[in-house]
Amino acid sequence: MNKGELILKLLDSRDFRRIKDVLKEMNFADIALLFNEIPLEDIPLIFRVLPKDTASDVFAELDNDIREYLIKSFSDDELREVLDLLFVDDTVDIIEEMPASVAKRILKHTDYKTRKQINEILKYPEDSAGSIMTTEFVSLRKDMDVYDAFLKIKATGIDKETIYTLYVTDSKKKLIGLVSTKDLLLSDMEDKIEDIMETNIIYANTLEDREEVVKLFHKYDLLAIPVVDNEKRLIGIITVDDVIDVIVEEDTEDFEKMAAMTPSEDTYFKTSVFTHAKKRFGWLLFLMLSATFTQTIITHYELAFAVVPILASFIPMISDTGGNCGSQSATMVIRGMSLDEIKPKDILKVVKKESAISIMVGVVLSLVNGLRIILTYHNITLAIVLGLTLICTVFMSKILGCILPILAKIIKVDPAVMASPLISTVVDACSLIIYFNIAMNILHI
Amino acid sequence: MNKGELILKLLDSRDFRRIKDVLKEMNFADIALLFNEIPLEDIPLIFRVLPKDTASDVFAELDNDIREYLIKSFSDDELREVLDLLFVDDTVDIIEEMPASVAKRILKHTDYKTRKQINEILKYPEDSAGSIMTTEFVSLRKDMDVYDAFLKIKATGIDKETIYTLYVTDSKKKLIGLVSTKDLLLSDMEDKIEDIMETNIIYANTLEDREEVVKLFHKYDLLAIPVVDNEKRLIGIITVDDVIDVIVEEDTEDFEKMAAMTPSEDTYFKTSVFTHAKKRFGWLLFLMLSATFTQTIITHYELAFAVVPILASFIPMISDTGGNCGSQSATMVIRGMSLDEIKPKDILKVVKKESAISIMVGVVLSLVNGLRIILTYHNITLAIVLGLTLICTVFMSKILGCILPILAKIIKVDPAVMASPLISTVVDACSLIIYFNIAMNILHI
Numbered sequence: 018m019n020k021g022e023l024i025l026k027l028l029d030s031r032d033f034r035r036i037k038d039v040l041k042e043m044n045f046a047d048i049a050l051l052f053n054e055i056p057l058e059d060i061p062l063i064f065r066v067l068p069k070d071t072a073s074d075v076f077a078e079l080d081n082d083i084r085e086y087l088i089k090s091f092s093d094d095e096l097r098e099v100l101d102l103l104f105v106d107d108t109v110d111i112i113e114e115m116p117a118s119v120a121k122r123i124l125k126h127t128d129y130k131t132r133k134q135i136n137e138i139l140k141y142p143e144d145s146a147g148s149i150m151t152t153e154f155v156s157l158r159k160d161m162d163v164y165d166a167f168l169k170i171k172a173t174g175i176d177k178e179t180i181y182t183l184y185v186t187d188s189k190k191k192l193i194g195l196v197s198t199k200d201l202l203l204s205d206m207e208d209k210i211e212d213i214m215e216t217n218i219i220y221a222n223t224l225e226d227r228e229e230v231v232k233l234f235h236k237y238d239l240l241a242i243p244v245v246d247n248e249k250r251l252i253g254i255i256t257v258d259d260v261i262d263v264i265v266e267e268d269t270e271d272f273e274k275m276a277a278m279t280p281s282e283d284t285y286f287k288t289s290v291f292t293h294a295k296k297r298f299g300w301l302l303f304l305m306l307s308a309t310f311t312q313t314i315i316t317h318y319e320l321a322f323a324v325v326p327i328l329a330s331f332i333p334m335i336s337d338t339g340g341n342c343g344s345q346s347a348t349m350v351i352r353g354m355s356l357d358e359i360k361p362k363d364i365l366k367v368v369k370k371e372s373a374i375s376i377m378v379g380v381v382l383s384l385v386n387g388l389r390i391i392l393t394y395h396n397i398t399l400a401i402v403l404g405l406t407l408i409c410t411v412f413m414s415k416i417l418g419c420i421l422p423i424l425a426k427i428i429k430v431d432p433a434v435m436a437s438p439l440i441s442t443v444v445d446a447c448s449l450i451i452y453f454n455i456a457m458n459i460l461h462i
Numbered sequence: 463m464n465k466g467e468l469i470l471k472l473l474d475s476r477d478f479r480r481i482k483d484v485l486k487e488m489n490f491a492d493i494a495l496l497f498n499e500i501p502l503e504d505i506p507l508i509f510r511v512l513p514k515d516t517a518s519d520v521f522a523e524l525d526n527d528i529r530e531y532l533i534k535s536f537s538d539d540e541l542r543e544v545l546d547l548l549f550v551d552d553t554v555d556i557i558e559e560m561p562a563s564v565a566k567r568i569l570k571h572t573d574y575k576t577r578k579q580i581n582e583i584l585k586y587p588e589d590s591a592g593s594i595m596t597t598e599f600v601s602l603r604k605d606m607d608v609y610d611a612f613l614k615i616k617a618t619g620i621d622k623e624t625i626y627t628l629y630v631t632d633s634k635k636k637l638i639g640l641v642s643t644k645d646l647l648l649s650d651m652e653d654k655i656e657d658i659m660e661t662n663i664i665y666a667n668t669l670e671d672r673e674e675v676v677k678l679f680h681k682y683d684l685l686a687i688p689v690v691d692n693e694k695r696l697i698g699i700i701t702v703d704d705v706i707d708v709i710v711e712e713d714t715e716d717f718e719k720m721a722a723m724t725p726s727e728d729t730y731f732k733t734s735v736f737t738h739a740k741k742r743f744g745w746l747l748f749l750m751l752s753a754t755f756t757q758t759i760i761t762h763y764e765l766a767f768a769v770v771p772i773l774a775s776f777i778p779m780i781s782d783t784g785g786n787c788g789s790q791s792a793t794m795v796i797r798g799m800s801l802d803e804i805k806p807k808d809i810l811k812v813v814k815k816e817s818a819i820s821i822m823v824g825v826v827l828s829l830v831n832g833l834r835i836i837l838t839y840h841n842i843t844l845a846i847v848l849g850l851t852l853i854c855t856v857f858m859s860k861i862l863g864c865i866l867p868i869l870a871k872i873i874k875v876d877p878a879v880m881a882s883p884l885i886s887t888v889v890d891a892c893s894l895i896i897y898f899n900i901a902m903n904i905l906h907i
């Protein structure tokens with residue numbers, strides 16, 4: 018029996034003393050997960066037997082519905098206790114996700130200084146560096162020595178999200194350097210901060226997109242990044258654990274957009290059926306209606322079917338191959354752009370490369386398909402029609418597949434939206450026009 | 463002019479003294495990027511003017527082709543110097559990616575102890591925790607006090623990848639606890655490690671999949687994780703910067719698989735046209751040939767076209783909608799599984815949820831489409847045929863879309879492969895069978 022199951026069993030016998038002992042041995046993240054399996058009305062009871070430090074860590078990890086239930090069941094004193102121990106950025110996250118009445122109650126029970134910091138963070142736009150930073154960091158002055166720095170860490174460090182990077186600011190709060198705790202530990206106590214600090218600083222601006230912040234962490238292997246305003250005053254920091262959360266969220270968003278869905282923030286099971294359906298309607302409806310266009314094209318070439326009925330049966334193969342080719346190129350380009358390997362200015366280089374790739378791919382597909390047609394139908398003309406169609410379709414899909422996401426980026430639409438949904442619709446229509454024109458010309462219909 | 467452009471200009475005038483000064487101001491990651499723009503034959507010259515510490519950091523970041531060129535141009539002494547300063551896990555990465563002759567030369571020039579560690583890491587399977595760990599960490603004994611710990615950090619810390627988590631081992635090298643540098647800094651110098659160490663440790667096994675390691679970092683907000691063997695002996699550690707790299711690689715792999723490509727490890731531009739094409743052929747060929755199946759189905763119902771020609775023109779709309787619905791569900795489930803929100807045992811819960819969603823989605827799509835058909839063709843029977851077809855197709859695609867990835871997981875195939883490619887092929891065939899059967903029954907063909 019694992020600890021979670023043990024607690025559920027102890028809960029049956031209301032043995033809160035033993036529950037308390039078992040919880041002490043557990044990690045905050047596991048306790049938070051366990052809360053998903055406990056009846057809502059028992060959660061406040063369990064929460065109250067948690068050690069205070071753990072309680073606030075658990076609280077920061079909980080799902081919104083449980084958090085809301087807990088806050089509502091807290092006395093004012095209990096609420097204040099939990100909030101006191103939370104990091105400011107976690108409190109902001111919670112406020113952003115709670116109904117207005119709950120958010121108000123939270124703000125009412127934080128002290129003046131924290132409330133000011135919370136309001137500071139809340140004013141930054143969603144997805145900006147400012148919105149994910151915390152205002153709790155350790156700052157030093159350049160005329161301190163290493164010993165002073167250790168004293169400062171000891172005096173203030175316990176409340177800070179990281180004490181492994183320390184920020185050196187001047188009298189106007191401008192960021193002028195940084196020192197890692199590693200440097201401090203490997204220096205002598207009387208060394209001046211000024212002499213050991215790094216001045217070549219990687220930093221983010223408060224208004225910078227959080228995806229840009231992720232790139233900086235990835236590129237420079239950072240544990241934390243300072244966030245400054247336009248006057249280079251140090252406003253906050255972002256720590257690596259929050260960046261991992263951002264990477265996971267952003268990638269999930271891209272996956273959802275590329276599968277023609279409106280991205281959602283909640284987990285699969287926590288999202289209601291109605292919300293799921295709502296997030297999937299939009300694109301499905303749009304794509305279904307835009308298939309009308311394809312339909313018009315087919316109707317327009319009805320004559321061709323009447324003469325050579327077998328032509329219709331190749332439609333799915335051609336449009337599927339086109340769609341697959343397009344989404345291959347689009348995915349390469351979208352991913353390349355989100356990892357900064359491909360930039361909009363590379364558009365010509367990409368088109369050149371995709372052209373070469375598509376000709377190679379198109380020729381091989383045509384040969385294989387031609388062989389199949391000759392073996393099945395003993396019809397060389399048909400093999401030629403489909404061969405030419407495939408080469409043109411693959412070429413057209415791959416070029417559209419790489420250009421559309423780059424264009425999206427240039428006009429500041431999310432490139433991920435271009436991937437599967439839009440490209441397959443455009444490619445469908447174009448490939449059918451190619452197909453029928455080639456067929457009618459070669460077969461003299 | 464930024465620093466990179468300045469260096470390229472200075473390179474023209476062969477002003478290596480000023481290049482050296484500019485490089486000193488630059489970050490290792492930016493220097494590594496700059497190397498991509500410098501003519502290959504100039505790279506050793508630039509590399510030689512780098513400060514030694516920076517040189518090894520830059521070396522660890524370089525692209526494979528540049529690294530290979532550099533190693534070949536190094537004297538034995540130079541090679542030894544660079545390798546001495548590299549972390550063991552970076553050396554392993556380099557060895558894995560170099561041709562055998564270069565790898566041999568690297569191994570020959572590492573000292574005995576490092577070579578032993580390298581060989582240790584090399585023996586772990588690809589994608590295991592063991593293969594991405596480093597063997598450089600700081601270990602403590604439980605009877606040390608905080609002062610001793612600081613001395614140990616000072617004596618050995620400079621070569622270690624992290625000094626922010628310290629590992630406590632017993633005489634048999636078994637991991638019995640860990641202490642963070644934060645705890646050390648906030649404790650008194652005479653406190654015993656035994657009393658302040660955390661014994662509830664999150665760790666990974668050497669053979670564990672690296673994706674599981676990522677989940678642990680994400681869940682527990684770690685900076686580093688200890689890696690132990692089956693006897694719980696501490697073998698190495700994995701640091702958070704390497705985990706970010708793994709997340710990015712794994713997600714890129716998923717994106718590529720979901721777009722019907724064999725994943726590649728190199729960046730877009732560094733991969734040759736031929737390699738790109740090779741990675742895209744496999745699935746395209748397979749999917750193109752499996753469309754034969756769809757073709758057979760259409761041919762089988764040729765009679766229906768003959769009687770009601772308009773039926774053919776709805777084929778793309780139906781199969782596109784089916785494909786989109788299927789990949790929506792598949793993406794939700796694949797992403798949910800890779801984030802551990804959905805487990806194979808949840809299969810029934812997922813099917814239930816997707817059924818409800820798909821009925822809701824199907825009905826709305828049918829109504830909108832029905833309206834369109836009535837307005838365009840004034841044909842209520844046709845609207846009914848397509849309405850029923852859409853409801854059944856959406857239902858079938860969404861159920862297949864959620865079941866196939868879960869089944870893949872159960873039989874240990876990567877669920878991402880199931881996403882777009884396989885599902886759209888299966889859905890195409892099934893949706894056409896549904897369509898023609900409904901049409902022939904209602905229209906009495």
